[in-house]
Amino acid sequence: MLDPNVFAVLTPCDEKNRARTAFSLPENADRFHKAVGGVAEEPTIDSRQSTPSLLSPSEETGGEDEDATDRIILTFDKPSKDPLKGWQFGTNKASSDVLLGHRGTRGISGRQFNIAVDERLWVFLHDYHSSHGTAVSYNHKNKDEVRKKETWILSRGPGKSTPWKVVMIHVGHMAIKIEFPNQQAGKPEYMENLRAFFNRSQSALPLLEKIDFESYPSTATPSQPQTPRHQAIYLDDEMIGHGEFGEVRRVIKARDGLYYAAKTFTPLFKDSDGDQKRKRDEEQWRDQIRNEIDIMRNNPHPNVMPVVEFRFTPNPFLVMPYYRDGHLTRHLRHLNEKQYVSALRQILLGLRHLHERGIIHRDLKPENLLVDIDKDTKEITIVIADFGFSKDATPTNDLLKTFCGSLLYAAPDIFFGRSDGYGAKVDIWSAGVIVFGMYGLPEAPPSPWKKEARQQAVALENWISTWTQSLLDKLDDANENDDKVVNMLLHMIDPDPEKRYSAHECLQMGCRNGLFRATRDGRIVDADADDMADNTMHAHPTLTRDGEETPPPQSPRLPETGADNTTFIARNLRGGVRCSGEDSVNSPSDMKDSGRRTRRRRTSGTSSWSLTIGPSNSDSDGGFSMADSEPRLNEGPMTGLFIRRDRFTGSLVSRQPHGDESGGQLEEEQDGGAVTPRPEPVIAATAHLASFERRLFESLAP
Known part of the structure; x- marks a missing residue:
């Protein structure tokens, strides 16, 4: 029976024994398990018991002897140094739970990566601070996809099946196999330990980090072409459709572990054609793909398939949401x-x-x-x-x-x-x-x-x-x-x-x-x-x-009279609200006969939204009003707090609407009347806003 105290087992797999050497450092002694090759270094049975057979059950079935190699075993009874960050790996003795070498080890930073769980008890590896990056391979694929400031899924939640058998971490010429022996079985005692581990990390989480003022991983903005080192990594899973012009496969995004649908396009030109014809046909083919992508991107709607990501190089590659129930054909009757x-x-x-x-x-x-x-x-x-x-x-x-x-x-x-x-x-x-x-x-x-x-x-x-x-x-x-x-x-x-x-x-x-x-x-x-x-x-x-x-995500909804405005706004912020136009028609009383064709002017959606808390021309009793797609909550005569979701990173940014409202430098008055510049975004609030801001942010906390 597996020990529910075991979280993860890490096994060195690189040919030059770099990982094995790092594992055996004295600083890792409390988590290091030395290989014994099946030889008992001390008595394991008394004289009355029969000698175990030559082959263990795992060896008889071709399995690997667990004691045949050095390993690091992460257990819940030996918690990490920093509960907020989970188990940390690197060359910094003060912060690392597992030391991967001393300072100066090639390709390994002081804080190389950490392993943590989220609220679903899914396990992720985060590289937030390394200088040379990390790679994670799945079934021996993607080991060359080195990233910095990136996240990889390592295992889904307890009881969930995982579509890959072998997961390895590649860093500084080290190759480390990582396994979660209790994760798939999801026994109650193990889940209790895992949930307690997650809860400890949440209790250590600062308030501002709870509402995600910083957004990881850092990537290029949608208005800029993403470089290969910024592009998300997708893991191929299975074919879900194909046709004359391409095929669609189900893929898993390593960054969040979710399913997506990825479409690749079949070229309409032949390599055997002459250079001029091939070039002309290839450009026509690319124009057709551009047309398809542009239509999807430029016409967002809840009933129109959106574009998650598109790449033209090295080959056209379109990522879309994955719809588990497939197309309508199988449901028609x-x-x-x-x-x-x-x-x-x-x-x-x-x-x-x-x-x-x-x-x-x-x-x-x-x-x-x-x-x-x-x-x-x-x-x-x-x-x-x-x-x-x-x-x-x-x-x-x-x-x-x-x-x-x-x-x-x-x-x-x-x-x-x-x-x-x-x-x-x-x-x-x-x-x-x-x-x-x-x-x-x-x-x-x-x-x-x-x-x-x-x-x-x-x-x-x-x-x-x-x-x-x-x-x-x-x-x-x-x-x-x-x-x-x-x-x-x-x-x-x-x-x-x-x-x-x-x-x-x-x-x-x-x-x-x-x-x-x-x-x-x-x-x-x-x-x-x-x-x-x-x-x-x-x-x-x-x-x-x-x-x-x-x-x-939920769309904005006007609160009932007397409703708790703080909770209402917090709920909308958590859902990622976009204050934009919706599908609309004339109200029933305005509808004409079917022979009359009318067109109602539409409002287009916005890619970001903002929320202002402060005074306006409406009632000052805490009411909620809409103006220029910007909700406002009024709490009497006060300076106000401006909160917005960044259109590129998706993170929340707060600042007091104080000084230059155009988005440049803000000015903050210090004691004694001196004025000093303050860069945006500013995560601060004046004393008369502190109470309201705290209630708002606490509402956003998990």
Whole structure:
């Protein structure tokens, strides 16, 4: 039985015995376990017991003898010197729990790295201060990815499976294998020890560090190209999709241990082509990728797939959130009524957002709609993905003519020769057919592509006509009971693009017939959404932690009269609020007939937010008001405190709005009236703000 007192076992693995030499230093004696090679250095049985067999159970199965090599064993009964930082490694005797050599050891800093656990009891390695960096390899991969000021996951929480078998730390020509023998089993006594270790680290945590005024790791800002040494490390896990133009794999970000989806792109040019043609084709291929990424980046929305990270070199590499439940195809016939109505609403919201910005998807199908279903509430979230065929029609505002898409879901007007061109409503047809598929589509005619070239045009025309009529006939049959969804689909699956509803008109119709509901602030929610849901933005879920969900951030919500404003603001700060425009339509009382097409002016989201605590022109009773997307909380006549989340690092910054408000040098009045410059950010507050600031920050603490 494993000793629940054991946290980690470190084994030297470098060929030149550098790690073994470091482990055997006298300073490590209390954690060092010398190799004995299976020879008992003192009696282990009495004279009456039988001699153990030649082979131990582990040797009989080909396992490694635990006593065959020197090791460092970290245990809970020998706590670290600094509970806040966990176990520290380096050449500084005063701070290191495990000494990796004395000062002057090549490639090893005084504080090289530390190993700690987070609130989920996941284990991470942090390199915050080293001069030459650290690398962590997983199954012998990524050992050359040396980083400074970086974080690596070493193990998921107790009872969680880990997708890698061998984890090694590489530093200063040392290679150290690290294992957590109790982590996967997650026995109660071990978990109690691990939780106590984490709690000790939290009790030692200074107040300002609790609210993350410093943000690690330090990376280049999004407006700057990231260098290879700043780029996050992704660990390949498994294939989740592939096609003619690329493949998508599930990956794990070493920095946080979460799953992501990584798309790589298949080149559309051949190495055998001539230099000039190859160069031209390669540039065209890169332009197509740029177009896809730009559309995703420039049109953020809860129902549009976001970009986590994109790299062009050495090969194009797109990182997106990972949706555990895959694409809509596998769920089409298994959703309940509430789920498919919610799916319809979210698809329409995403399309309206794109269409208002001139973006036409042109390849909407179930495979390009990703799904997350909450395991507890069963609520569904839909995001539109794969913008490889998408087009920004705003530069010319002309009708498009290129055929693209999938036969089953392509609108009749997208086919060559059936119209003078097409616009955004081709996506509405596709969305209608997708949702109709939840009822069950009619049988599709044989593929027209199997015909000879000279017969293909006629075959395609016949296919379109037959398929369109089959859809309309089945829609009429399905509408015998005056189904609200089918009524809307009749306006979406209309062969005449002039009569076909826009996404906005569909949303208005849904609010009129009770499928959806418009809130007081103009957003559209499910008809049975409660009051709390009215004020909650559906964020991009689900960055999964081995089956666990990342809680979605909450949007700003006005507090009830008499509510504790401190707690309210702290809750919004913790969630990473962005005070920005939301999906909106006219309120029910303002809605016009479906024939009237109206467009409401939209507000674009911001990449950062700010909070000001101090006086304003409104009531001074602690009320909450919005002005220019900036919430203000008033506590009578006082100088005030300004808190903002940095748009690049994500960290919280506080400063007293005192002196120059333009973001330059601030001035602070000292005793005696002398004025000295004070750089921003300033983490301080005057005496009359201290009480409120303390309450706010304590509310932010875990």
